[in-house]
Amino acid sequence: MTIRTFDYLYYKTRGYSDAEISELTKTKLEDIAEMESSCIETLKEIEALKPKAKNIGEDFVYLTRYVYAGKSDQQLGETRPDAIKARSGELQPLPAVGTLKFDSKSFQKVVAERRTHRKYSSEKLSMEELSFLLWCTSWSRDYRSNEKSEFTFRNVPSAGSRHPLETYLEIRMVEGLKPGLYYYHPIKHCLILLEEGQEIHQKIYEGCLRQExxxxxxxxxxxxxxxxxxxxxxGQRGYRYLYLDAGHVGQNLQLACENIDAGSCMIGAYLDEAMNDALGFDGKEEFVIYIASVGIKEA
Ligand SMILES: Cc1cc2nc3c(=O)[nH]c(=O)nc-3n(C[C@H](O)[C@H](O)[C@H](O)COP(=O)(O)O)c2cc1C
Incomplete structure (x- = not known):
């Protein structure tokens, strides 16, 4: 079978006939039929949830108004969640935050010249550059913990300083780092190797719809x-803040890239299931929210 599940579901749920799907995806009709039988349960679920999905955006805004909030778990005295995820693995230190020095462009120039870049040179990013990008987006400049709550404070704002975002890196060309998937520890300012090798790259590439x-x-x-x-x-209103927080992180990343003559592209078009599977998330307690490619700008 050559057709990818996503491509099949994409066309099928938009009402394309099998013949049209066959033509669009250059797949034999018998392979389409085989795909249909393997996706039957998924298709049923999608059909059942379609009426709910139709207005979910509007409903989300309407039903996360304060008047629907009720008491939050914090107000009800529920145990505080951890401020960052515990991760174990090989530690990879990064150049210390205090040592980072870059020729500074003016803030005005950085903002005026920020652009999305989708093509990069084959040059490696240095560890200092990577450390700088992480400092701008994800580093925790302060950490406070007591029985009632646990906070980090970072170079981006976050509602209630809850900082619900975690940072993972798929390293491809960084001096001194093996290719693979890493977790960034915002308090220790170091990387933790989660998965070495190329396999993870292919999953991420596919998950991001093969965007080049x-x-x-x-x-x-x-x-x-x-x-x-x-x-x-x-409460549920907090879900609004996840996306607002992600926006701040994305903007800091793009500005930081511009400051060091790197290029970046923010990515919102990705397959949730594929990306969550690749990173081992269940899609509820943790899920991929935003992606960005970064590289040295082409000369
Ligand atoms: C939330 C969001 C999602 C985006 N997703 C993608 C994407 O999946 N693929 C892509 O090529 N560009 C993506 N972009 C980049 C936009 O296309 C880009 O910012 C826009 O064209 C404006 O260009 P500029 O950033 O150079 O001003 C995304 C940008 C944002 C803010």
Missing amino acids: MIARSAVNFIFSAVPYRTSWRY
Whole structure:
């Protein structure tokens, strides 16, 4: 069978006939029929949830107004969630935050010249550059913990300083780092190797709908959300804040890239299931929220 499940579901759920799908995806009709039988349960679920999905955006905005909030878990005295994820693995230190020095462009120039870049040179990113990008987006400048709550404070704002986002890197071309998937520890300012090798790259490339910048980049940033960190304090309204927080992180990343003459492309078009599977997330307690490819700009 040559057709990918996503391509099949994409066309099928939009009402294309089998003949049309066959033509569009250059797949034999018997392979389409085989795909249909393997997707039958998924198709049933999609059909059943379609009426709910139709207005979910509007409903989300309407039903996350304060008047629907009720008491949050924090107000009900539920145990505080951790401020960051515990991860074990080989530690890879990064150049210390205090040592980072870059010729500074003016802030005005950085903002004026920020652009999306989808093509990169084959040059490696240095560890200093990577450390700088992580400092801008994800580093925790302060950490406070007591029985009632646990906070980090970072170079981006976050509702209630809950900082529900985690940072994962798919390293491809960074000096001194083996290719693979890493977790960034925001308090220790170091990387933790989760998975070495090329296999993870292919999954991420596919998950991002084979967008070429993913395969040309030096590093792909994958930001995940741990929603309970925010919904513990704000209930369902907290889900709004996840996306607002992600926007701040994305903007800091793009500006930081511009400052060091790297290029970046923010990515919202990805297959949730494929990306969550690749990173081992269940899609509820933790899920991919935003992705960015980064590389040295082409000369
Ligand atoms: C939320 C969001 C999602 C995006 N997703 C993609 C994407 O999946 N693929 C892509 O090529 N560009 C993506 N972009 C980049 C936009 O296409 C780009 O920002 C826009 O064309 C404006 O260009 P500029 O950033 O150079 O000003 C995304 C940007 C944002 C903010």
